[in-house]
Amino acid sequence: MELNTDVIVVGSGVGGSTAARELAKKGKKVIILEKGELCSPKQWGSEVLAFKFYDKYGLWSRSREGVFYYRTIMAGGTSIVSCGNGVRSLEKELKSLGIDLNNEFRQAEKELGVGPVPKRLIGPGTAAIMRSAQGLGVKMVPMPKLINFKKCIGCGNCVVGCRTGAKWTALDYLYQAQRLGATLMTGINVNRILSSRGVVTGVEGHNKLGTKVKIIAPVVILAAGGIGTPVILLNSGIKAGRKLFLDLFTVTFGITKNLGMSQELTMAAVNHDNKGFILSPFIDTPFALASVVPVPLRRNLKILTKRKDMLGIMVKINDDSRGSVSKDGKIGKKLTRGDLSKLKKGADISKKILIGAGAAPETIITTKVRGAHPGGTAAIGEVVDKNLQTKIKNLYVADGSVLPKSPGLPPIVTIVALAKRLAKRIK
């Protein structure tokens, strides 16, 4: 199969859908190539349904060294399972690289409906954590979210996909791009970039049946995410995939007598004291919990039966960019001393907060280390320039892989802002 278009966008997640919509608005003929499928909310909303979208079912996606990482392969990308947190990140760092995103941030926040969680959606478990934290001098404030609170029922199922449509996802932009004339082709795995004399000419990939697909275009935007994009670049002879970060996190939780947060809006509050980590009330879904609790299975199962009386706090750090993605998509990610020290500090504070909120000290456990924001693998200043262009002319990157360092914060708003800026600059 061979097709021609003005612009190819690879990946329909946060960066890809944003760029596609902005370019379709400008009247460009856009083809979006997406490896996963386009699904409806009926196909997610529970752990069993959502599992199949997570890379390796979210249970076996680990670095060679055993660090878990999460991403989804589907139209809309990983935004489908986000917690709906919407904050600016890396604003100063990007400015120092010559990228001022102030206008794009403002536009993104308006379109994504960013606002703090209202009181009504702060559940009793979260409120107890906030009070206990306050008593220890750790100020937690309502988290800014990309959520239409009128539609949010606070079910606590954000990470398996929002059924009510309250949470912003990249599908919102993707559908708008389609209405403006963009074409979405799903089930297409892009393998490599085509170029001639240092200028991009298109991409090559294959569909689910293994049939080769070739699309020709004068402009290509890669947005296959912090893991997908470096694989395509490496297979096209461009050095990428170093400096992987994941925004590592652990969750510390404990069992109370009768206070839980399993049916509360996740990450409804946040503490951000610039210590290199954030703290936010969170407990895992049951299967995820079973896979990351570092205790023997029998005790693990016992803990799971108490999930309704569980309180938990996520510690998310800005980790050292020392990981890597190789050509075959395998991840290398060791924990550095700095990473471990931040995670420990956060877990120690969390433990005190949880005890103050009513958790029994002997039940307190911290999960294994995970990451959910892969990036840095095609960083600005290393693989792309400040216009997000690679060394191949008219080949751009617009996703988490361009971020220069680990934000240690939710990156969606920043990726949207960067993709908007790129689309403005493409003639």
Ligand SMILES: Cc1cc2nc3c(=O)[nH]c(=O)nc-3n(C[C@H](O)[C@H](O)[C@H](O)COP(=O)(O)OP(=O)(O)OC[C@H]3O[C@@H](n4cnc5c(N)ncnc54)[C@H](O)[C@@H]3O)c2cc1C
């Ligand atoms: C459980 C969870 C909760 C999160 N919560 C938040 C949150 O609350 N707030 C926040 O800001 N961030 C959150 N994140 C992180 C956020 O979702 C990601 O950082 C963001 O989606 C990254 O955007 P992206 O464009 O880089 O990649 P993605 O959104 O992952 O998009 C990449 C797209 O490329 C496609 N693709 C991959 N390879 C190929 C290929 N070879 N060919 C074609 N298509 C390909 C994928 O299927 C996907 O659609 C969360 C992540 C997880 C896992």
